[in-house]
Amino acid sequence: MTYPPATISDDLSTLPQLPAWVTSGRAETVETVAFRSGSALTLLDQLINNERHGVPVKLFANRLALSAATATSKLEGRLAREGDIRDAYHLTPPGEARGPDGDLLAFWRDAVRLRLNTPGEIAALIGPDIAADAAGWLGAGQDRARTHGPLAGCEAVLRAVLGADDRAERVACLLSDVVLARALNWTMVLPVSAQRLTKSVLRDLAAGKQGAGLAVQVRILETVEETIRLARDLARRAEALRAVAPKLRAKGSSAAVELFLTEDAVAPASMLSPRIRGTSIPMTDRAARRLCDRLVELGVARELTGRASFRLYGIGS
Amino acid sequence: MTTPTRKRKLAEEGDAVFDRELDDLPQELRWREWMGRIEAVLFASAAPVGREDLARVVGQGASVEMLIEDIRAELTGRPYELAQVAGGWMFRTRTRFAEAIKVAADLADQSLAFTEMEMGVLCAIAYHQPIDRAGLADIFGKEISRDLLARLRYKDLIASGPRSPRPGAPHTFVTTQTFLVTFDLESLRDLPELELVQHPD
Numbered sequence: 001m002t003y004p005p006a007t008i009s010d011d012l013s014t015l016p017q018l019p020a021w022v023t024s025g026r027a028e029t030v031e032t033v034a035f036r037s038g039s040a041l042t043l044l045d046q047l048i049n050n051e052r053h054g055v056p057v058k059l060f061a062n063r064l065a066l067s068a069a070t071a072t073s074k075l076e077g078r079l080a081r082e083g084d085i086r087d088a089y090h091l092t093p094p095g096e097a098r099g100p101d102g103d104l105l106a107f108w109r110d111a112v113r114l115r116l117n118t119p120g121e122i123a124a125l126i127g128p129d130i131a132a133d134a135a136g137w138l139g140a141g142q143d144r145a146r147t148h149g150p151l152a153g154c155e156a157v158l159r160a161v162l163g164a165d166d167r168a169e170r171v172a173c174l175l176s177d178v179v180l181a182r183a184l185n186w187t188m189v190l191p192v193s194a195q196r197l198t199k200s201v202l203r204d205l206a207a208g209k210q211g212a213g214l215a216v217q218v219r220i221l222e223t224v225e226e227t228i229r230l231a232r233d234l235a236r237r238a239e240a241l242r243a244v245a246p247k248l249r250a251k252g253s254s255a256a257v258e259l260f261l262t263e264d265a266v267a268p269a270s271m272l273s274p275r276i277r278g279t280s281i282p283m284t285d286r287a288a289r290r291l292c293d294r295l296v297e298l299g300v301a302r303e304l305t306g307r308a309s310f311r312l313y314g315i316g317s
Numbered sequence: 318m319t320t321p322t323r324k325r326k327l328a329e330e331g332d333a334v335f336d337r338e339l340d341d342l343p344q345e346l347r348w349r350e351w352m353g354r355i356e357a358v359l360f361a362s363a364a365p366v367g368r369e370d371l372a373r374v375v376g377q378g379a380s381v382e383m384l385i386e387d388i389r390a391e392l393t394g395r396p397y398e399l400a401q402v403a404g405g406w407m408f409r410t411r412t413r414f415a416e417a418i419k420v421a422a423d424l425a426d427q428s429l430a431f432t433e434m435e436m437g438v439l440c441a442i443a444y445h446q447p448i449d450r451a452g453l454a455d456i457f458g459k460e461i462s463r464d465l466l467a468r469l470r471y472k473d474l475i476a477s478g479p480r481s482p483r484p485g486a487p488h489t490f491v492t493t494q495t496f497l498v499t500f501d502l503e504s505l506r507d508l509p510e511l512e513l514v515q516h517p518d
Contacts, residue, residue: 076506088447092479099447099478099491100505167506310482 015053015232016043018225033217037151040224045184047231055231056238058262061190063230063316065108066264068173068191073104075169075199080104083305090267090312104170111174114189116181126171130161134175137161141179150183151217154193155205158216162206169202170194176220195223230316237315241300250291252281260295265304265312268292338376351375352384365405412501416509439469443496443508447478447489466490474499 022039025032047055066086073080080088080101088102089109098106107125114121122138123131137160145153154176161172173194181189196219204212238261245257255276260266263277271277272288283291292313295301304312339347354374359366371381385406389399400409410418431439441456442448453461469475470490478491492505502508 077510078505087482088479090479091482093477093488096488097476097478097491097493099489101447102479167504305482307482309484310480310486 015235016046017232018043018228023225028218030214033151033214033221034149037149037217037221037224040221040228041150041180041184044190044224044228044231045186047228047235048186048190053235054239054242055235056261057188059238059260059264059316060231060234061112061188062109062262063234063264064191064195064227065112066105068108068111068194069101069105071194071197072108072170072173073101075173075194075197075202076104076167077199078104086265086304086312087310090265090270091310107170107174108191111177111189111191114178116178116187116189122175122178126174130165130168130171133164134171137164138175138178138182141175142182145179145183150180151220152213153179153183154220155213155216158193158202159205159208159213162202166203166206169197172202173197180220190227192223192227193220195226196220234316237300241295241315244295244298244300247298248291248294250283250287250294252276252279252283253291255279255281256283256288256291260301260313260315263314264316265314266292267310267312269310335374337374347376348379348384348387351379352388355381355384356388359399359406359408362407365407367405371406412507413509435465435469438465439474439492439496442469442475442490443492443505446491447481449481449483449487449489451481451483451487452489 018040022036047053048057048060066082069085070080070082073085078100085101085105088099089105092098092102110125114125122134126134137157140160141153141157143153144156157175157179158172161168161175165171173191174189176193177189177191180186180192197216201212201215201219205216241257241260245254248254248257250256255278256272259271259277263271266272268288268291269285272291273283273285275282292301292303292311295313295315296303301313301315302317304314304317339350342350351374355371358371358374368381372379375381375384385399392398396414397408397410399406437457438453438461441453445452445456450461450463450466466475473493473495475490475496476493478489480486481489496502497504
């Protein structure tokens, strides 16, 4: 044993979590949803904004972007699997076309990098055709969020966008995430709206069916609660990685560890070599592979694809 | 009435009476008649009809654009539309009925820019992108020639996509923006929906 496992379990008990008396029972009425979303969002807010908890926020956001891409692929009827989307994004050589799946993940990864205070960034991401109306929808959603709570704001903006264009699911979900982020004063967008929404729920919402709004809110709430578990899990894994980092003797291993703390999937052949992404530190192909294998051996990373080649490594799942 | 109008009226009377102005009809009926005329002219023509030609069948000063707008408004939900194309307007069936038309009409002897195989490969790529040559071979049961793929690429309908995670890292093919424009699709979602056939829900 090269590192004390005690650090991991200690950390678990100090990370805030939703108490059982909040999550027991089901969210069924406007009141229970409002209550549970209040506690869930407060907790999520703490987890991502208090560095003390050690949640690797960029990694967390990138991981959510992948889930959102998978969810919106389903909403758009393409039904691409998470692995396919991840491959399309990570295996496209620079300068080549990513194709629809890779583009979808790129959309969500751009979304989590939006600077919310910079006007024009949202418009650049969603395209000029729909951007003209976006300001109005966002304004209405934020007003609704102020009077009825964040999730009601999400619901309002989803309804507005889908009412105008029932094929704009990804834009609707993005704007809903923007409303949520602004309501909570986050500096970044966390893609939580899309994850559990289904075509039929959105169809009902756009058609104004009774109870559809509440159903949407319940789904976003469930995602937020799920997201809290993900944040806690990633914090624990990041802590384990940081604990073994001093044991890694490869040149540039600290930069590589940093990359693992920001990216949900790391392709050794393109992201660690010839230079570690985002740095000028060189690393050979072989060193990159060995480092990844070593991380797997130490139990802090895992191979994500199950393939013998074109492997992708990450510390989450 | 101004002099030029009267002159033209006289000229038309000489042509054995085509009543453009329809002065004897109440305004609403007159407008409807004009809409009908434009629609009839466009319907009868295989090629786009320009504004000048259309203006000849309606009253002086009637706006062809407004008449077209009104016709369009009545066509929502119909399987055909009034499209503005280079140099004028024409009736065009909506893209999503293309398959139905193909099934009903034998288009084989029309000189299309694509061979059947090219079209088939293009469709396979459109639906299954990103897909590599091995994937295409699985679909068609035979190797797809590099020449054919090069032709599609030359027409800028397909491009190289992500590497396929197989030995040799063959690159996959994806469709391009030009593909969407060529087939008048707003996005890939406008492709006839396969999943409706596979999972009707």
